[in-house]
Amino acid sequence: MRAVLRALTCSAALYAGAAGACGHCVEDKVASVYDYAVASRAFSQKQQVAFFGIDGALVVNDDSRRALEGVARGVAGVDPDSLRVSLDTASLSIAFDPRRTGFAALQKALEKRLASRHLTLLPMKVMDAPATLKAAPQ
Amino acid sequence: MTASRIVHLALACAAAVALTACHQNTPPPKAETPAPAAAADPYDISKMDLKPVPAKVTSERHTGPFAEGSALSTAPELKPLDPAPVKTIRLDTTHKIIEIAPGVKFSAWTFGDQVPGPTIHARVGDRIKFSMTNRSDEVMPGVNFTAAPMMHSMDFHAAMVSPQDKYRSVAPGQTIEFEFTLNYPGVFMFHCGTPMILEHIASGMYGALIVEPKDGYPTKVDREYVVIQSEFYVKPDPQHRKIDGQPLYVLDGDNLKKAMSSYTTFNGVHNGMVKKPLVAKPGERVRLYLLNVGPSKTSSFHVVGTIFDRVWMDGNPDNQFRGMQTVLLGSSSGAIVEFMVPEAGQYIMVDHHFANASQGALGLIDATGGATPAEKNDIEHHNMPATSTPDDPAAVAGKLDFESKCLACHSIGRGKKLGPDLLGVTRARSDDWLRKWLKSPEKMLESDADAKALLKEFNNIPMPNQNLSDKEIDQYLKYFHWVDSQPEGSIHSAEGSH
Numbered sequence: 001m002r003a004v005l006r007a008l009t010c011s012a013a014l015y016a017g018a019a020g021a022c023g024h025c026v027e028d029k030v031a032s033v034y035d036y037a038v039a040s041r042a043f044s045q046k047q048q049v050a051f052f053g054i055d056g057a058l059v060v061n062d063d064s065r066r067a068l069e070g071v072a073r074g075v076a077g078v079d080p081d082s083l084r085v086s087l088d089t090a091s092l093s094i095a096f097d098p099r100r101t102g103f104a105a106l107q108k109a110l111e112k113r114l115a116s117r118h119l120t121l122l123p124m125k126v127m128d129a130p131a132t133l134k135a136a137p138q
Numbered sequence: 139m140t141a142s143r144i145v146h147l148a149l150a151c152a153a154a155v156a157l158t159a160c161h162q163n164t165p166p167p168k169a170e171t172p173a174p175a176a177a178a179d180p181y182d183i184s185k186m187d188l189k190p191v192p193a194k195v196t197s198e199r200h201t202g203p204f205a206e207g208s209a210l211s212t213a214p215e216l217k218p219l220d221p222a223p224v225k226t227i228r229l230d231t232t233h234k235i236i237e238i239a240p241g242v243k244f245s246a247w248t249f250g251d252q253v254p255g256p257t258i259h260a261r262v263g264d265r266i267k268f269s270m271t272n273r274s275d276e277v278m279p280g281v282n283f284t285a286a287p288m289m290h291s292m293d294f295h296a297a298m299v300s301p302q303d304k305y306r307s308v309a310p311g312q313t314i315e316f317e318f319t320l321n322y323p324g325v326f327m328f329h330c331g332t333p334m335i336l337e338h339i340a341s342g343m344y345g346a347l348i349v350e351p352k353d354g355y356p357t358k359v360d361r362e363y364v365v366i367q368s369e370f371y372v373k374p375d376p377q378h379r380k381i382d383g384q385p386l387y388v389l390d391g392d393n394l395k396k397a398m399s400s401y402t403t404f405n406g407v408h409n410g411m412v413k414k415p416l417v418a419k420p421g422e423r424v425r426l427y428l429l430n431v432g433p434s435k436t437s438s439f440h441v442v443g444t445i446f447d448r449v450w451m452d453g454n455p456d457n458q459f460r461g462m463q464t465v466l467l468g469s470s471s472g473a474i475v476e477f478m479v480p481e482a483g484q485y486i487m488v489d490h491h492f493a494n495a496s497q498g499a500l501g502l503i504d505a506t507g508g509a510t511p512a513e514k515n516d517i518e519h520h521n522m523p524a525t526s527t528p529d530d531p532a533a534v535a536g537k538l539d540f541e542s543k544c545l546a547c548h549s550i551g552r553g554k555k556l557g558p559d560l561l562g563v564t565r566a567r568s569d570d571w572l573r574k575w576l577k578s579p580e581k582m583l584e585s586d587a588d589a590k591a592l593l594k595e596f597n598n599i600p601m602p603n604q605n606l607s608d609k610e611i612d613q614y615l616k617y618f619h620w621v622d623s624q625p626e627g628s629i630h631s632a633e634g635s636h
Contacts, residue, residue: 031289031307032333036275039309089333130275131197131311 026124029053030133032086033093039127042082042095049082050103050136052110053122054090067117068092075109077101091124098128103137180352180456186298187263187319193304194315200271204230205250211257212250214405214416216362216427219350224265229255229292229345230273231330233284235381236342238370238401239408239498241527241534244387245285245375246342247274247330249292253406254366254431255328255345260320262352267317268292275310285341285388289332294318295470296326296347307332323351325427325453325472339433340371340394342406346429346472348453356455357448357476360422367439367467367489367499368406368431369399374531385531397434402489402497408538411487411501418479418505425476426487427453432469438490440464441503444477464490479505496542528620536617539610550621551629556599558592561629564622569615576611579603 030051039049058064065087072080077100085092096106107121114120123136207227211217229249236246236253249255249270260266275287287310293301297318304316329335330343346366373390380386390400404410418424430437440463449465451457453474465473479485482505489499528534540548547556563572567588575582575589579601582589593600606614621629 025302027289027291027307028331028333031291034289034309036287036310086333127309131199131309133195133309133312 026053027133029086029089029091030093030125032089033084033091035082035084035093038082038084038093038095039130042079042127043129045097046099047079047095047097048103049093049095049127050106051093051124051126052091052107052136053124054092054114054119055122056114056117056119058087058090058119060087064117068114071110071113075101075106075113078106092121181322186321187265188298188321189319190300190303191317193306195306195308196313196315197311198313199273199311200228200230200269200313203228204232204248204273205252205256207258209259210250211259211364212252214363214365214411216257216259216348216364219259219261223263224267225258225260226267226269227258228269230271231290231343232276233274233287235284235386236406238372238387238403238406239534239538241384241529241537242372242387242401242408243381243384244370244372245389247285247290247338248342249328249330249345253342253344254368255343257345257364257427258328258347259350260347261350261354262320262323264320264349265317266294266297266320267315268294269313269315270308271313272308272310290330290338290343291332292328293331294326294328294347296320296322296324296328296349301331305331320349323349323454325349325429325474327429327431327470327472329431329470336394336433337389337391339431340369341389344368344431346427348427351455355425355474357423357425359425359476361416361418361424362427363416363424364427364429365404365411365439365487365501366406366429366431367402367404367437367494369433369435369494369497370401370403371398372400380529384527384529385534387531394434399435399494399497402435402494402499404487404499404501408498409500409541410498415484415502415504416487418485418503419507420479420482420505422479422505423447423476424479424503425474427472427474428465428467429472430467430469434469435494436469436491437467437494437499438464439467439473439475440488440490441475441477442486442488443483444480444485446475446477448474448476450474479503482506498538498542528617530616530620532613533616533620536610536613536615537620539613540617543604551627554596557596557601560618560621562622564615564618572615572618573611575601576604576606576614577608 033051042049065085068085069083072078072083072094078094078096082095083092103126107123111121123138125133126136127133207225208220209225209227232248232251234246234248234251235243238244246253270292272290274290289307289309291305291307293305298321299318306314308314326347328345328347330338332338346364371390371394372387375386375388401408428439446462449459449462451473453472465475467473484506485503487501488495528537548560549555551561553559580603583593583600
């Protein structure tokens, strides 16, 4: 129940963020899955880093963590090892190669793997260079 | 009818009777008498400056100093108020190694490259124009052990702004700028608000913003100091990295969540301001701006030998107490205390939660003036650390414990006091004997001939049982062994005494 409430709260906050009223929440979620090493490596390889909120009844346990950490395996254009997950803030980040996949296609591919858990992704931000956090394509 | 309803009924009846009596005894107001003007509310929201200016985030990074602004004080001494109504403040974030206690080099995160961050001094009505570059990605010369760069933010408790706009987290290399007007006087905390906030605060990202009342304080003082209490939760680096031969310490996340701190400090240093006391003179009035950062403990701030003439909770003179002995401060609570220095002496600032004091929440106000060093040392009854420090973390812990708890009765290399000089103790006694002695001195005194001889030698003053854990005893022994392994004459403790 608490997990559901937390997930709902996060979802509400994210929706508010998408409407431009909750940038704080979005950036905090981004911060929780921001990994400097991943970002630096991605930029050096001309990749980008995508940040997503996780929407739905996310259960905070090891099973969810394992499932989310494996969600990028086999997705074209991404480095699965770059995936970072925060169950506490219901967010994830991943590096992707824009020459091989677009942001929307990446979201769709990841969501396909999350469908069995009734989870979807909410675009938050994308980084394509150091010190830049751009609004994610909607 | 329940008891509470009866009470309510009785109160209502009493009020009705009182009103009737009042009505009967009070002459009707004269029409020509003007009604007294209501006192102006100094916190009238309609007169506050709440004009929002959106925050700006850019990729243009600051270079040069990590802190800038005429309103900043980097030491406990508070600089005089800059009269300018607009104060431009720059506090960049850095990752650096700080020394919390002798031999405890900690991988910290900072505002303005120091822990606590510089104190900001302003007054009600001032406009703060703040900017901050996240410079956590800058390599510090000669140091490769700082934490990985990460996102940071700034949360001013003195500001009335939208946190979603102003307190945004920014990535390494980004700069955030925002502004706000100070509407309430107080001693306010600022801190990083990026998740996990607990880790960011415990790593050093905090400071104080002091806001004076628009017309100044109602009292005049001779000295003004800022004292910020905070806890550190550290453990030796699991990778056993060292800096200048000393072990690196990193954040202990497990103990952080359990609020089991390793050190509690004033102004970021174990026994802060014992080595460098705050200065005052007999007869002077001292004002301390207190902030208890936490992140998770309260503070019972007390100055031995004084009574606080005035206490302004949260630093606002409208919240005044008189004649207080301690000030209880929760996490992120502030206060201003003022007291008179009654006579020459050293006045000990302490968290009267003595578990916190034993972790380092101690400081001195030195009002000895022309007293001789011997007289000064006589009053310094706690922990002046020796110059050298072991590099084994357990021995460092033993040293700090020794300096906090044992100096009243023992010395190292300075001769007998109430108890023996402990220089050479590991050569004179076996570890097994010392373990038993430290664990249960009263049992040893029942049966051990050496223990009985010691009691006799020291005027039948028994060693009290300190209820030490096996781990603490190990740490003491490691410290004593380290002392005895040093060149003769090179190690001695401070001249502590009660």
